[in-house]
Amino acid sequence: MGNITIKMLAKELNLSTAAVSKALNDSHEISESTKQRVLELAAALNYVPHPYAGSLREKKSNTIAVVIPEVADSFFSLALNGIESVAIEKGYHALIYLTHERFEREKTILKDLESGRVDGVIMSLTMKTNTFGHLKTLNKIVPMVFFDRVCEEIDTAKITTNDEECGYQATQHLIDQDCKKIAILSISDSLSISSKRMQGYQRALLDSGRAYDASCVIDYSEDPAENLEQLRKAFKAAGRPDGIVATVSKMTTDIYLVAMELGLRIPEDLKVVSFSNDSTVAILNPSLTTITQPAFEMGELAANILFRALKKKDLIWTEESRVLPSQLFIRNSSTGSL
Amino acid sequence: MGNITIKMLAKELNLSTAAVSKALNDSHEISESTKQRVLELAAALNYVPHPYAGSLREKKSNTIAVVIPEVADSFFSLALNGIESVAIEKGYHALIYLTHERFEREKTILKDLESGRVDGVIMSLTMKTNTFGHLKTLNKIVPMVFFDRVCEEIDTAKITTNDEECGYQATQHLIDQDCKKIAILSISDSLSISSKRMQGYQRALLDSGRAYDASCVIDYSEDPAENLEQLRKAFKAAGRPDGIVATVSKMTTDIYLVAMELGLRIPEDLKVVSFSNDSTVAILNPSLTTITQPAFEMGELAANILFRALKKKDLIWTEESRVLPSQLFIRNSSTGSL
DNA sequence: ATGAAAGCGCTAACAC
């Protein structure tokens, strides 16, 4: 660990630690000449203040935690990017915690964060998070901002996109392309973004006078083999879907591969729309129609709100919540123009 | 920040803080009965020890820093994933710092890390890092492990892949596919992985009796528009390449798009091999032949070595260096089998 | 303008 301390500087300069500390912090009660001397020696000795000593006294760590399900995912990595950009700019440090979609991990991590390790938390829930006690407890101790997979039950700022609308748009787009039977890939029963996307899907069906068919819902599974099997079953069935909305980008590859395997052509036999932030969507075979979230901006915004709140305590949190629009990009996977 | 302290527990229980501390740490010099009492109250009051107080005393933060160029990148996000997995398992916390390929940012970050904020550092250099003083300084204070974009000048553990060989393999593969003129996309002049891949490329050319042609080297630029322009120029030239090795995955999309734009068919007119960890390579149009690095494992290994070193100081660092093999996956972008 | 001293929360000698 870092070695050279204020005490050493003080001794070397025949000053008190107090004087050195004040000089280092450019206090007005220190003469210019001593400030000079202190600063010079500090630079010469390569003095770097020990952050944890300061934190202990000031009860302020200048550190935030980012708790997300996964980082090897284009949405979350872009969001993290946005968060980190703001953090560094504001002089904060970011601890990263991955839950890997495990509820238990989320609870353990949040429990640790009650310690005072961080001044604030930015997070996105696990797919399986269905109780909220651990969130409520932490939120009493430390400011939290949620993004994307937010917790409706907690009274704090939340950054989301227009999920219901996007579910609607994606579905409506497939309806416009003459799809007769539209399946949807759903990620979670408990997550609000998931149910919102599902609601949009159902509303679109209803608006065009179609009945909601529960057999059209394919649930995402942790087990990749299981996912492939689900898709095979769905695509082989007598009344197989001719359109599919994937609310989670990681299953896009599976859809393409299973379609290929079964000789289903995209988009002729099956039209696909996927929620995705992946940069390769334009060069897929065929290029993929997507709902794309403003991932970087969501991260940036979440961080900005958190840091603003960290400055002035008198913030009305929930009023800071924002809904950023996602965008539908129509490409070849959902149109006839291949 | 966290509020309930050992002092409070002590008062409540009519014990000294020392006794409480020992009880909490399950010391043998404390009676079972008091341990019980302490543990119960701690649980009831939801006591969580303040990490920075401990760090200050123990001169140990249980925190590491991960310094990488970018996180919205499949290689680095997978590596981060590997690092975080190990860290959490060992009870460590991971601070994440993104350099965004800026040398200045790298220096600033490393300077801060001299403070004792972390017990160790895992990092991958900027494309532009060409002096090493900041690395040497930090390495004297805190153990460092490099991965992928390593610094040869520093005497510590380095996790790499067989970059020279991979450059060779990729090039040889294109030669085997009858490519007459093979271009290479290079990322940096100063990075050792970059020059190794380049060396492999040159060796393959030489082995098949070809001359190295400097005009075949396309340099990666920060500016996306500039990159596209470079590719257009190269692909339009009279003696345009019929094969290309991309040593950096982010330009794959550009290659595909420019080829499309100019009416060049992949693989018929232009065969492509790219270094990539992207999960969508199999469903690109056409599917992409890749050199794929063991990203997750590299992160895991780097972390394991670091944590092992943190335990026992008597470690011979350089001997811990490891070269993990990358793998060539032949797909349609480089073969005739479309 | 500078110094002495206390204290942030914790642990580790060293008493008793």
Added chain:
DNA sequence: GTGTTAGCGCTTTCAT
């Protein structure tokens, strides 16, 4: 088996 004390590195009253 439990308490007293000192100290990690820093800032901040409160003297002087």
